[in-house]
Amino acid sequence: MRIVTGGEMQNADQYTMDHIGLDGRILMENAGRAAALRLMEDYAGRKFTVLVGSGNNGGDGFVISRTLLEAGFEVTVCIIPGEDRFSGDSEYHKTILEKSGFGWKRYDREDLEKADIIVDAMLGTGLYGEIREPYLTVIRDVTDSGKRVVSIDLPSGVPAAEETVPESALRADHTIILQQPKLSFYLYPARDYYGDSEVLQIGIPKRAIDEVAHSHRFEWTLADTGKHWLKRSASSHKGSHGKVGLIAGNDMMPGAAVMSAGAAVKSGAGLTMVNTVKSAVPVIASRLPEATFYDRDQSLEGFYKGKDAVAVGPGIGTGSDSREMVVDLVDNFDGPLLIDADGLNQFGDILPLVRNRKAPTVITPHPGEMAKLIDSTPAKVNGARFETAEKYARNNGIYVVLKGPYTIVATPDGRTFVNITGNSGLAKGGTGDALTGIILSFLAHYDDVQTAVSSAVFMHGHTADHLLERGIAASSMTASGIIDYMETAFNILDNMQGR
Numbered sequence: 001m002r003i004v005t006g007g008e009m010q011n012a013d014q015y016t017m018d019h020i021g022l023d024g025r026i027l028m029e030n031a032g033r034a035a036a037l038r039l040m041e042d043y044a045g046r047k048f049t050v051l052v053g054s055g056n057n058g059g060d061g062f063v064i065s066r067t068l069l070e071a072g073f074e075v076t077v078c079i080i081p082g083e084d085r086f087s088g089d090s091e092y093h094k095t096i097l098e099k100s101g102f103g104w105k106r107y108d109r110e111d112l113e114k115a116d117i118i119v120d121a122m123l124g125t126g127l128y129g130e131i132r133e134p135y136l137t138v139i140r141d142v143t144d145s146g147k148r149v150v151s152i153d154l155p156s157g158v159p160a161a162e163e164t165v166p167e168s169a170l171r172a173d174h175t176i177i178l179q180q181p182k183l184s185f186y187l188y189p190a191r192d193y194y195g196d197s198e199v200l201q202i203g204i205p206k207r208a209i210d211e212v213a214h215s216h217r218f219e220w221t222l223a224d225t226g227k228h229w230l231k232r233s234a235s236s237h238k239g240s241h242g243k244v245g246l247i248a249g250n251d252m253m254p255g256a257a258v259m260s261a262g263a264a265v266k267s268g269a270g271l272t273m274v275n276t277v278k279s280a281v282p283v284i285a286s287r288l289p290e291a292t293f294y295d296r297d298q299s300l301e302g303f304y305k306g307k308d309a310v311a312v313g314p315g316i317g318t319g320s321d322s323r324e325m326v327v328d329l330v331d332n333f334d335g336p337l338l339i340d341a342d343g344l345n346q347f348g349d350i351l352p353l354v355r356n357r358k359a360p361t362v363i364t365p366h367p368g369e370m371a372k373l374i375d376s377t378p379a380k381v382n383g384a385r386f387e388t389a390e391k392y393a394r395n396n397g398i399y400v401v402l403k404g405p406y407t408i409v410a411t412p413d414g415r416t417f418v419n420i421t422g423n424s425g426l427a428k429g430g431t432g433d434a435l436t437g438i439i440l441s442f443l444a445h446y447d448d449v450q451t452a453v454s455s456a457v458f459m460h461g462h463t464a465d466h467l468l469e470r471g472i473a474a475s476s477m478t479a480s481g482i483i484d485y486m487e488t489a490f491n492i493l494d495n496m497q498g499r
């Protein structure tokens with residue numbers, strides 16, 4: 001599903017009207033009706049106060065009010081600006097409401113008290129700048145009322161794009177997003193303002209969205225993962241499932257190799273070879289008998305030769321030997337290369353070499369590692385996650401997996417895929433190593449790099465989500481637990497119908 005900014009959504013509305021010929025008033029009717037039907041379903045018999053702003057978001061509010069009133073609900077329709085502020089499609093639906101025999105009134109704080117549910121149709125994608133009066137006061141009143149708030153399209157005051165969210169924006173309990181998810185839905189703190197959310201279609205043709213959206217950002221869903229899922233054929237042998245090489249672990253961090261190699265094995269790699277220090281081999285082998293080993297003191301070429309994909313980084317330490325291995329791989333390994341964790345230390349210095357690679361390069365930084373790469377801070381990276389990942393991917397011709405809630409996969413050709421699985425149980429040491437193992441295995445399996453990486457990120461979170469559903473507390477979740485449970489989570493994809 002395509003993710004849009006407010007500007008792109010408005011352009012899609014405009015394209016639909018101008019080039020497809022579907023009237024804006026019809027779109028508004030569709031939007032309001034879809035939202036009202038959802039409200040009726042969720043809140044049968046409850047009393048509503050609908051807060052109507054001066055733009056088209058307010059126009060949706062008039063349609064919602066009329067639809068609820070026609071269905072016999074008790075609704076107080078409150079306009080926030082003066083009556084003369086309404087124009088265009090919104091004024092049209094205000095008139096339809098009036099001619100249908102229903103009234104509206106100017107907003108009064110007491111109107112909030114009468115309601116069980118407050119519908120916020122004040123500000124949507126047309127928001128610009130700081131929130132101004134009278135909305136500022138109304139939002140404060142709504143917050144103070146403690147009533148359940150359902151926002152239409154966006155919680156009022158929350159920008160649709162990757163921008164700072166004003167403290168004074170409205171925190172909704174539920175947001176009915178119209179037609180396409182907006183970018184801010186995938187960003188914190190904005191996501192917290194949305195509450196529970198869903199996207200309702202209002203009849204804007206897909207063509208209109210595809211014509212005007214320049215950003216090429218998409219959600220990567222279960223359906224996407226399922227569509228590309230590689231099922232093992234009965235006649236396959238270990239060589240058909242990829243030979244992967246993993247450079248991981250050292251004396252002090254053998255666990256990182258256990259996690260990443262374990263995840264590679266469990267996610268289907270045919271042969272997993274671990275390049276590590278000799279002294280760490282017994283520890284890793286005792287946990288993972290399926291892996292084979294390669295002594296780190298031997299020539300690196302002997303290790304990567306013949307591998308379908310190689311990953312370097314988890315627990316290798318930040319010494320000069322780590323850097324040398326990364327440089328050697330970047331320069332000489334001609335297959336897909338994944339660089340993670342300690343492998344990313346000083347990665348910025350070797351970008352000219354990276355840009356020269358013909359085979360794909362994938363990096364998997366968390367915001368702290370990303371900040372180091374661009375000489376910034378984690379807060380700044382998180383304040384511009386899309387922009388940061390997209391720019392770095394495009395400028396350097398690599399795939400950037402920027403980790404965090406809603407992990408972003410940015411491709412060198414300017415597309416972005418947002419992951420929607422995972423939970424707070426993943427915010428723990430070792431889970432990144434597990435992700436590296438899954439991506440590595442998928443890189444060896446799939447022809448398309450973005451499909452491999454997005455599907456791996458999806459499955460990592462999907463497995464953690466299943467653990468949560470099974471009653472494992474997020475605080476007790478471990479990387480090993482996730483790796484163990486992959487067999488069940490993967491089975492669901494193996495058995496998914498309709499692929």
Ligand SMILES: NC(=O)C1=CN([C@@H]2O[C@H](COP(=O)(O)OP(=O)(O)OC[C@H]3O[C@@H](n4cnc5c(N)ncnc54)[C@H](O)[C@@H]3O)[C@@H](O)[C@H]2O)[C@@H](O)CC1
Pocket residue numbers: 010013024025027028031053054055056057058059060089122123124125126127128129130131132133135152153154178202
């Ligand atoms: N035909 C269309 O364009 C459709 C639009 N739809 C709705 O229309 C919304 C977008 O409509 P608009 O573009 O009219 O914009 P909005 O209705 O989101 O907001 C514009 C209004 O808010 C005021 N405003 C903007 N920033 C403000 C601020 N910081 N403080 C106080 N007031 C501010 C403006 O003066 C203007 O009156 C969508 O979110 C969606 O809900 C849907 O009805 C579908 C069809």
Ligand SMILES: [K+]
Pocket residue numbers: 057120121122123124151152153154155156
């Ligand atoms: K709103």
